[in-house]
Amino acid sequence: EDKVVQSPLSLVVHEGDTVTLNCSYEVTNFRSLLWYKQEKKAPTFLFMLTSSGIEKKSGRLSSILDKKELSSILNITATQTGDSAIYLCAVQYGNKLVFGAGTILRVKS
Amino acid sequence: SQTIHQWPATLVQPVGSPLSLECTVEGTSNPNLYWYRQAAGRGLQLLFYSVGIGQISSEVPQNLSASRPQDRQFILSSKKLLLSDSGFYLCAWSEGAGGQPQHFGDGTRLSIL
Numbered sequence: 001e002d003k004v005v006q007s008p009l010s011l012v013v014h015e016g017d018t019v020t021l022n023c024s025y026e027v028t029n030f031r032s033l034l035w036y037k038q039e040k041k042a043p044t045f046l047f048m049l050t051s052s053g054i055e056k057k058s059g060r061l062s063s064i065l066d067k068k069e070l071s072s073i074l075n076i077t078a079t080q081t082g083d084s085a086i087y088l089c090a091v092q093y094g095n096k097l098v099f100g101a102g103t104i105l106r107v108k109s
Numbered sequence: 110s111q112t113i114h115q116w117p118a119t120l121v122q123p124v125g126s127p128l129s130l131e132c133t134v135e136g137t138s139n140p141n142l143y144w145y146r147q148a149a150g151r152g153l154q155l156l157f158y159s160v161g162i163g164q165i166s167s168e169v170p171q172n173l174s175a176s177r178p179q180d181r182q183f184i185l186s187s188k189k190l191l192l193s194d195s196g197f198y199l200c201a202w203s204e205g206a207g208g209q210p211q212h213f214g215d216g217t218r219l220s221i222l
Contacts, residue, residue, distance in 0.1 A: 099152035
C-alpha cells in the first residue's frame with residue numbers, strides 16, 4: 001500500500017530557530033513529491049520536487065529530495081510566528097496525490 | 110490567473126439528510142478536479158477525481174458520490190449523511206496535462222448531528 005510518513009508529528013520552536021521537517025514515502029510509480037503549508041483553510045503549494053539532490057528554495061524555506069532514500073526534508077530558517085502551520089508532504093503518482101499526516105509547527109515569539 | 114471557489118464554508122446537517130457541496134474553477138480549461146476529506150489531525154484522503162466532464166473515479170467505497178456536469182464544476186453529494194461523514198472537505202484542481210501541482214479551495218467544514 002502506498003504511504004507517506006512525516007516526522008515529527010508536531011514541534012514547538014522559538015522565533016529565529018531553524019527547523020527541519022521530514023517526509024519518507026513508499027509509493028509505486030513515483031512522479032514527484034510536493035510540500036504544502038496549511039494554516040486555517042486551504043493548503044497552499046510550496047514546492048514540487050522531481051529530481052534527486054536538487055534543492056528548491058523560496059526565501060527562508062528550502063527543500064530537497066533523496067530518491068535513493070525515498071525521502072525529503074523541508075527546512076525553515078530564522079522561523080517567524082507566521083510560519084506556524086501544518087506542513088503537508090504529498091507524493092504524486094499518475095494524476096493523484098497521497099498525503100502524509102502532516103507536521104504541526106508552532107513558532108513562539 | 111486561476112481561482113477555485115468552494116461553498117459553503119461551514120455546514121451543519123442532521124444524520125440522514127442529503128448533501129451537496131459545490132466547487133468551481135475559473136481561469137483554466139479542462140482541469141483535473143479532486144475531492145478530499147481531512148479528518149482532525151490527519152492528512153488528506155482522496156475521495157474522487159475527474160479528468161473530464163462526466164468522468165469520475167472513486168478512490169474509497171463510501172456514502173458519497175461526485176459529479177462533474179460542466180468542465181469547471183465539481184459536486185460532492187450524498188443521499189443520506191452518516192455521522193462518520195463529518196470532516197473537512199477540500200476541492201482541488203490541477204492542469205489537465207498531468208504532473209502539475211494541485212491547488213486547493215478553502216474547504217467546507219461539515220458537522221453531522
